[in-house]
Amino acid sequence: MSDKRTAEESLQDTTKKVHIEQPSNDSKPVHDHDHFAKGVTPIKKEFLVSTDKQVVYADEESSLDRLNGSEKPQAKKSKKKRGQNKDRDLKQTKEAVKLCPSLVDPETPKECRFGADACRFTHNIEEYLNSKPQDVQGVCPVFAAIGYCPNGLKCRWLSSHYKSGKLIKDEILCDKVSKVDYEVNHISQNAKTDLSRKKFQFDTADKMILFLDSKVQVHDKTKQELQKENANNYVEPPFKVSEKKKLNVKNAKIVSPLTTVGNLPYRRLMKTLGADITYSEMALSLPLIQGTNSEWALPKAHSSEYPGFGVQIATSKHWTGAKAAEAIAKLTPQVSEINLNCGCPIDLLYRQGQGSALMEQPPKLLRVLKGMNYCSGEIPVTFKLRIGTRDNHPLAENLVKRVCEEGDIGCVTLHGRTRQQRYTKEADWSYISKVGQVVRDYNHNQLDDKEQSDRDPIYFVGNGDCFTHEDWHKAVSDPNIDSVMVARGALIKPWIFEEINSEQYIDKSATERLALLEQYSKFALQHWGSDDYGVNTARRFMCEFMSFTHRYVPVGIMERLPPKLNQRPPTWKGRNELETLLGSPDYRDWIKITEMFLGPTTEGFSFTPKHRSNSYKS
Numbered sequence: 001m002s003d004k005r006t007a008e009e010s011l012q013d014t015t016k017k018v019h020i021e022q023p024s025n026d027s028k029p030v031h032d033h034d035h036f037a038k039g040v041t042p043i044k045k046e047f048l049v050s051t052d053k054q055v056v057y058a059d060e061e062s063s064l065d066r067l068n069g070s071e072k073p074q075a076k077k078s079k080k081k082r083g084q085n086k087d088r089d090l091k092q093t094k095e096a097v098k099l100c101p102s103l104v105d106p107e108t109p110k111e112c113r114f115g116a117d118a119c120r121f122t123h124n125i126e127e128y129l130n131s132k133p134q135d136v137q138g139v140c141p142v143f144a145a146i147g148y149c150p151n152g153l154k155c156r157w158l159s160s161h162y163k164s165g166k167l168i169k170d171e172i173l174c175d176k177v178s179k180v181d182y183e184v185n186h187i188s189q190n191a192k193t194d195l196s197r198k199k200f201q202f203d204t205a206d207k208m209i210l211f212l213d214s215k216v217q218v219h220d221k222t223k224q225e226l227q228k229e230n231a232n233n234y235v236e237p238p239f240k241v242s243e244k245k246k247l248n249v250k251n252a253k254i255v256s257p258l259t260t261v262g263n264l265p266y267r268r269l270m271k272t273l274g275a276d277i278t279y280s281e282m283a284l285s286l287p288l289i290q291g292t293n294s295e296w297a298l299p300k301a302h303s304s305e306y307p308g309f310g311v312q313i314a315t316s317k318h319w320t321g322a323k324a325a326e327a328i329a330k331l332t333p334q335v336s337e338i339n340l341n342c343g344c345p346i347d348l349l350y351r352q353g354q355g356s357a358l359m360e361q362p363p364k365l366l367r368v369l370k371g372m373n374y375c376s377g378e379i380p381v382t383f384k385l386r387i388g389t390r391d392n393h394p395l396a397e398n399l400v401k402r403v404c405e406e407g408d409i410g411c412v413t414l415h416g417r418t419r420q421q422r423y424t425k426e427a428d429w430s431y432i433s434k435v436g437q438v439v440r441d442y443n444h445n446q447l448d449d450k451e452q453s454d455r456d457p458i459y460f461v462g463n464g465d466c467f468t469h470e471d472w473h474k475a476v477s478d479p480n481i482d483s484v485m486v487a488r489g490a491l492i493k494p495w496i497f498e499e500i501n502s503e504q505y506i507d508k509s510a511t512e513r514l515a516l517l518e519q520y521s522k523f524a525l526q527h528w529g530s531d532d533y534g535v536n537t538a539r540r541f542m543c544e545f546m547s548f549t550h551r552y553v554p555v556g557i558m559e560r561l562p563p564k565l566n567q568r569p570p571t572w573k574g575r576n577e578l579e580t581l582l583g584s585p586d587y588r589d590w591i592k593i594t595e596m597f598l599g600p601t602t603e604g605f606s607f608t609p610k611h612r613s614n615s616y617k618s
């Protein structure tokens with residue numbers, strides 16, 4: 001594989017876009033080798049590299065790090081073969097000497113509540129600066145973007161904005177950028193403390209939970225009496241669906257909720273590339289209502305994402321769903337929808353009755369949706385499900401029918417696979433259409449109902465295997481389907497919406513693709529910081545992102561189109577060194593790419609990707 005210098009030299013390669021002509025249906029492959037076997041990406045002979053290596057991709061479940069401990073139910077054999085890292089240690093080694101955060105700007109030091117002597121961080125600026133590793137060359141990307149660097153002395157590019165003992169600020173740029181480039185949905189420490197100490201006022205949820213409790217079947221006579229009383233105390237929801245924020249789903253370009261990889265910098269990148277709707281990574285309701293820091297990091301969004309930003313939650317109980325919805329509505333109002341995850345296949349969640357397990361308990365699912373809808377104020381509630389949990393036992397059709405009638409939802413998204421299926425076999429778009437028909441019929445009937453005729457239709461979105469503009473347009477040409485949610489397609493080929501809008505394949509040059517990664521790195525530094533911690537975090541998530549981007553096979557080297565998500569390429573080389581580097585499945589090449597933008601890896605950086613064979617420690 002090429003070294004860093006060569007890759008940078010390759011930056012000079014041509015940026016000309018080439019539009020690939022679609023071969024006609026009857027066109028024959030130029031040659032007829034093994035690599036045209038079913039499931040194998042057809043790559044032109046001159047770009048093939050002979051080797052015995054097999055490409056194996058791990059998709060969804062291996063990215064669910066926060067939910068470690070989960071196991072795929074019936075794939076023990078392949079799990080062993082794949083050697084996935086289920087217990088990745090994601091902690092990074094810390095700086096040897098740490099500067100007290102009160103001193104990041106030495107000119108305007110803040111008060112340290114512990115005092116210099118008791119503080120566990122150093123207050124000796126000179127000692128700190130002497131202990132820092134050498135600065136990364138060039139201008140601090142955060143300073144360049146927003147006119148100042150919030151990490152101050154801790155920045156890894158410090159020398160670019162620190163002159164004569166002072167931090168530089170570009171007031172004009174700062175002022176201009178602050179109006180358009182900011183993050184929303186940060187919640188205060190006080191709010192988190194209130195949640196964790198059970199002092200947060202869940203006024204709406206507390207009422208609704210009593211009512212929903214009355215819907216749970218009990219056999220005890222006293223409890224039944226209490227239930228009756230609670231049911232009688234029920235008051236009308238403060239917001240009807242028609243009074244909630246409008247969803248704008250018809251033909252919208254939608255990026256799926258994506259645990260780990262669908263982080264804020266990635267979604268921000270996707271907004272620059274034409275996404276209309278983005279979702280947070282899945283947040284678990286219980287830690288949300290307990291005020292956990294890491295969970296409340298998930299509803300944060302970039303200003304460019306709102307409106308059009310959905311927060312996805314998982315829950316198994318109506319009370320946690322209702323409380324989480326109320327907390328989100330009160331604390332992070334810049335949310336366009338709260339999406340209930342009813343599709344997550346992973347075992348840990350399933351065993352707890354969350355994710356796809358909710359599909360197996362319709363009354364419970366309806367209680368959860370009702371509770372969320374009642375407590376989410378003006379934020380509409382939507383849900384995402386799969387065909388069912390087991391193969392040959394589809395549940396979605398009947399379930400969606402019931403939810404339309406009773407669930408007060410704004411949109412349904414259906415992933416055309418079962419839980420059992422995971423990513424094997426293609427998504428079943430004919431079943432997706434069938435369920436879409438159910439929603440369409442329901443909407444149609446509502447038009448005849450005078451009381452309901454003012455409300456927006458329930459939208460229906462299909463999901464599964466969309467990788468080309470043809471897939472997308474074919475799906476939305478079905479009158480039952482309002483739009484398509486794109487997951488892996490938008491990770492592997494982030495410019496997919498550009499292709500959809502222009503209705504053609506775009507053969508992005510390697511330079512253009514590298515520029516997207518550079519943009520990601522800049523957004524990542526802005527989000528996580530340009531200090532040691534921020535750079536390490538940005539590097540790790542950039543590697544996670546590249547574990548998808550490297551799977552892109554340039555259309556210009558393919559023997560025939562369309563490319564498919566479930567095809568695996570034989571080993572190939574690109575049209576130049578940079579293209580080969582970007583397609584490398586080797587984690588060391590991903591690190592090399594991060595080094596172009598984030599500087600060299602520092603002592604202690606470790607990256608443990610999905611496959612053990614790819615682990616890295618500096």
Ligand SMILES: Cc1cc2nc3c(=O)[nH]c(=O)nc-3n(C[C@H](O)[C@H](O)[C@H](O)COP(=O)(O)O)c2cc1C
Binds near residue numbers: 060061257260343415
């Ligand atoms: C890395 C990764 C993380 C995912 N995380 C979530 C998630 O948090 N919530 C969710 O509803 N679906 C999640 N999914 C599933 C996708 O949203 C989507 O339903 C599925 O990948 C099928 O779409 P695709 O064929 O376009 O990839 C994830 C998928 C992947 C590959």
